[in-house]
Structure formats: C-alpha cells, structure tokens
Amino acid sequence: MKMIDLILKKRSGKALSPAEIHWFIQGYTNRIIPDYQVSALMMAIYFKGMTNGETLELVKAMIASGDVVDLSHIAGIKVDKHSTGGVGDKTSIVLGPMVAACGVPLAKLSGRGLGHTGGTLDKLESFSGFHVELDMETFVRNVANIGIAIASQTANLVPADKRLYSLRDVTGTVENHSLIAGSIMSKKLASGADAIVLDVKTGSGAFMQNTEDAFELARAMVEIGVNLGRRCVAVVTDMEQPLGKAIGNASEVKEAIASLKGEGPADLMEICMELGAQILVLSDVAKDTVVAKQKLQTVIESGKALEKLKELVAAQGGDPSEVDNPDKLPGAVHRRVLLADKDGYVQRLEAIKVGKASMQLGAGRATKASRIDPGAGILLHKKAGVLTNKGDVLAELFTNDDDRLNIATETLRDAYTIGEKIPETRPLIHGLVAP
Numbered sequence: 171m172k173m174i175d176l177i178l179k180k181r182s183g184k185a186l187s188p189a190e191i192h193w194f195i196q197g198y199t200n201r202i203i204p205d206y207q208v209s210a211l212m213m214a215i216y217f218k219g220m221t222n223g224e225t226l227e228l229v230k231a232m233i234a235s236g237d238v239v240d241l242s243h244i245a246g247i248k249v250d251k252h253s254t255g256g257v258g259d260k261t262s263i264v265l266g267p268m269v270a271a272c273g274v275p276l277a278k279l280s281g282r283g284l285g286h287t288g289g290t291l292d293k294l295e296s297f298s299g300f301h302v303e304l305d306m307e308t309f310v311r312n313v314a315n316i317g318i319a320i321a322s323q324t325a326n327l328v329p330a331d332k333r334l335y336s337l338r339d340v341t342g343t344v345e346n347h348s349l350i351a352g353s354i355m356s357k358k359l360a361s362g363a364d365a366i367v368l369d370v371k372t373g374s375g376a377f378m379q380n381t382e383d384a385f386e387l388a389r390a391m392v393e394i395g396v397n398l399g400r401r402c403v404a405v406v407t408d409m410e411q412p413l414g415k416a417i418g419n420a421s422e423v424k425e426a427i428a429s430l431k432g433e434g435p436a437d438l439m440e441i442c443m444e445l446g447a448q449i450l451v452l453s454d455v456a457k458d459t460v461v462a463k464q465k466l467q468t469v470i471e472s473g474k475a476l477e478k479l480k481e482l483v484a485a486q487g488g489d490p491s492e493v494d495n496p497d498k499l500p501g502a503v504h505r506r507v508l509l510a511d512k513d514g515y516v517q518r519l520e521a522i523k524v525g526k527a528s529m530q531l532g533a534g535r536a537t538k539a540s541r542i543d544p545g546a547g548i549l550l551h552k553k554a555g556v557l558t559n560k561g562d563v564l565a566e567l568f569t570n571d572d573d574r575l576n577i578a579t580e581t582l583r584d585a586y587t588i589g590e591k592i593p594e595t596r597p598l599i600h601g602l603v604a605p
Contacts, residue, residue, distance in 0.1 A: 194211065229352050237327055249364070250365075280322065281323065302486070319486070355394040371407055374523075403452065406602075419500075420499040507563050
C-alpha cells in the first residue's frame, strides 16, 4: 500500500477498506508514515467524513495499537463512565462511589483538564498524596478489592490515538464526529469495562455546543460500543451554565463530598442520579431507573457512598481524613466578591466564560505544561433564573496569586447577563441515546 493512494481515495469521497485503515494506523503508530501524510488524510476525512463501518474499523485499529486492560476475572459487570467535559463537572467523584457502594465495579481511566474544562484527575489530586498514575496491576487489583479505581491512562493504552489527537489538534481537524467518537471509544473500550455510560454535554461550556451535534456524537459512540460487544447508553446533558456551585479543583472535591452526604446542589445530584441509574440498569443491579435511583439514594443516606470515597482515596495513597474534614483540603489566601450592578433576573450564566475565569485564577491549564493551583476557583451564589438585587453577591473568586484577580473578575462579570424578564429554563437532561 501507499499512503498517497489512501489520501486520494478519501479525498474523492470513497470509503477506506478495513485493511487500509489498519495499515495506516499501524504505520503511523510505529512512526513509519510521516505526519504530513497523515495530516492530509485527516483533512480529507474532515471534509468527506467516514462511514459507520470505517469508524468502527478505526476504533479496532487504534485499540490494537497498544495494551488492553483485562478485568475479566472480576465478578459482575464492570462499568466505565465518560463525560465529554464541562465546567464544574465533578460527577465522577460523586457517581463513582455511589455505584461502587451499590456493588457495581467501576474502572475509570481518566484525563486531565485543558482550557476551560476541568479534569477529574486534577480534582482528585487535591487530596494529599493521591496517586493517579497506577500501574495496571494495581488498577485492576483496586477494582477487584474495593470496587472502584480512577486513574490516568497508561502510555501504551491506545498510543495511536495519542499521536492522532496531537496531530489533529494542530491541523484543524478535531471537529469531526467520526474522529471524535473514535478517539473517545477506543480509549473506553481498551479500558476493559463491560458497560459504558456516556455523558455527552451540550451548551456554551461544552465541546458540542449545538444540541443536535451532541446527539449525533452520542449516537455514533453508542453504535461503536454496541457493535464491539459492550452495553452502552449515552445521556445528553446541559452545560449552558456550570454544574453545581463550585468551580475549581479542591472546591469541587468539597462539593462532591457534600453531595455524598446528601447536601449537594440539586442540578449536580439530578445528573448523578440519572447517570447512576443508567449504570445500575446496564449492570443488572436494578430492573429500571426508578428502582436504581432508590438504591443510589439509600447508599447516600446510609453513608456507604461516602465511605466508598474514603476507600478510594486511601487505596490510591491519599489522606481519607480529608473526606471527614474537607477544610484540610487546599485553600486560597486571596478572595474577591463579584456584586450585581443592577436588579433583575440572571438571564444567562455562560459556562465557557466561567471556565475561563477559573483558569485565569489558576484552576485550569492554558497549555499542557501549565501548573494548577488546587485552591483557586469560583463559588457561584447566583445562577440562571435567579432573581437578584443590585449589590447582591453573584460569585466569589479565590486564588493564591492576587495578580490574577482583576482579569478573572472581568471575565466572570462578562459571563453574567441580568435582565428584567424571567428566562426560559433549559432542561438539565436533553435525552437518552440507547441501542
């Protein structure tokens, strides 16, 4: 085969054969095919698209490029959960202990935050000594022993995707549904779970800001999962405004702890209950979502879910006493309040701008090399739909670098729109995609 033939074939809108897809993935992973030729192919795919069959073969080829986690010796249906990312999205830290406390093993290989979206691993590292880099033996052992592990992806898990994504990121070829679905699902499928629940975000703070695009991506990912023998559903959820009230790493962990005590924000708990219910149904632990939500509520009220978080923290080297006393988690020395400049309803709170303000405070990364301040962040007092008076506190900003406060405050101020009319309420859950 010749790479130029594949480029010309896709440029003319024709489908690549399974052999051609596996050949180019293997050649690129092994650094035989140069970046410039794969860049040309990615651009051709960006404009001409891929068939469902091509996408499925792409996923198979990327999985075959590296290691696959083996969870087969662990009893029960092992689950994984993936979110396409957002602002204030600490659902994994709440959801994981909940479902594990219900007897469902959760094995999650996660990523770090970049830009305005937060990363689960960065949040968990707010616990003193918490290790996210586990070898696969330890990862699997923790899932077997305590029913939960959340760790970073190993270097040899789907190495083809790492190379391809880095290339797509600098060649303007990220936003293609087949390539996005292939990237996400190759990692999820290589992680070894029997069932996968996907949280696909839509709104200003989401990767897929258009709701129909979010559903299209959800359908593509579910189809891949089912065709490769996994139980799979996707829930399309809202990210027009941040989820919960806390934005920033340690503050989001504190909110997650409060949620596991039954004291979490209503929107966060609604999302966690829906995702958790889907997991319990997929895992045959509950016959329907009504029963599943009752089980989830029971493990919160009994304290079992909170105890499961302590087990997770201890198993990965963290200090479980910080779950009992969240004030021991990192904080910030500088604080500023943002006040409403007029009376009215909060018409809109743009998640992407809140995320950018949090990043400017030090809670996120502008580049992969950026250092995170775990104590930096934002606490939202007023969200969309809430009546406010001039002088009311809209939000608090926290940082350990007071030079960051001015620009972050202006960005956060710009995230708020206040007007006279009561705004229309957006649904938190837009719909379910199932086989």
